[in-house]
Amino acid sequence: MRxxxxxxxxxxxxxxxxxxxxxxxxxxxxxxxxTLIDLAQLPLPLFTPDNWDFHPNAKHMLDTFAESDxxxxxxxxxxxxxxxxxxxxxxxxxxxLIAGKPVLSVSSAGGPLGVSSLTHLQTIVRNLHGINCSEWISVGFGTQAFDADGVLADEEVRTRVSDVLESFVQLTRTLGTTNLAAFK
Ligand SMILES: Cc1cc2nc3c(=O)[nH]c(=O)nc-3n(C[C@H](O)[C@H](O)[C@H](O)COP(=O)(O)O)c2cc1C
Incomplete structure (x- = not known):
């Protein structure tokens, strides 16, 4: 599974x-x-519909999506x-590239919760014919949520992340056995 x-x-x-x-x-x-695509390390030019000969960074991202479950x-x-x-x-x-594939949306907010970004992300996923995971994750209070080693400081948040991830992996396994071509 990828x-x-x-x-x-x-x-x-x-x-x-x-x-x-x-x-x-x-x-x-x-x-x-x-595969972790960190858009800080893989900057993409501003998309324009006038240029379909994409920058190598954009091609890399799209190729990675194509190979993903x-x-x-x-x-x-x-x-x-x-x-x-x-x-x-x-x-x-x-x-x-996304049709029929499960997508999990997660956010980081300065306040306790960032849900608007998640609903907007799920709308985009829907329009790309992806399958929104029934769960999502919002981590509040930005970098304060992590300790110096990059580990989530709060045990309840760690549990939430691992539970949601498990349900996302199960969904990915289930959908991986179906014929994705039906969604395209
Ligand atoms: C331009 C801008 C707008 C922001 N708007 C919000 C907001 O609407 N609600 C909120 O809770 N935090 C807001 N924040 C705070 C960020 O969501 C917060 O710092 C977040 O943890 C940043 O995530 P990152 O560390 O992954 O970049 C905003 C920050 C910036 C720079």
Whole structure:
């Protein structure tokens, strides 16, 4: 099974990226191949429909999506929505790359919760014909949520993350046995 994690924050030591690295640490021991696309390390030019000869970074992201069985999208909550960096990345995506695949949305907020960005992300996933995971994760209070080693400081949040991830992996396994072509 291949799962791609996309961090939509271009901030150094971003909570969204730390959350995905934490998830990567939970997924890899389950014999799952994980690719982390950190949009701070893989910057994408501003998408324009006038240019379909994409930058190598965009091609890399799209090729990774094509090979994925499931995708996790992480965003900081920006003004009650997702980051421009992640929205720009998703504008490159053709629905055929996502159709029928499970997508888990996660967010990091400065306040206790960032739910608006999650609903907006799920709307985009729906429009790309992806299958929204019935669960989502919002980590509050930004980088304070992590200790110096990048581990989630609060045990309840750690439990929530591992429970949601388990349900996402189960969904990915279930959908992996169906014919994805039916969704395209
Ligand atoms: C432009 C901007 C807008 C923000 N808007 C919100 C917001 O609407 N609600 C909120 O809780 N936090 C808001 N924040 C705080 C970020 O969501 C918070 O710092 C988050 O942890 C950043 O995630 P990151 O570390 O993954 O970049 C905003 C931050 C910035 C820079």
């Amino acid at each position: 799962i791609t994690l996309v961090s939509g924050s271009n901030r150094a030591n971003a909570a969204s990226t730390n959350l995905l690295k934490y998830m990567q640490g939970l997924l890899e021991p389950q014999n799952i191949t994980v 499931g995708i996790v999208l992480a965003t900081p909550e920006y003004h009650g929505s997702l980051s421009g960096v992640l929205k720009n990345a998703l504008d490159y995506v053709n629905p055929t």
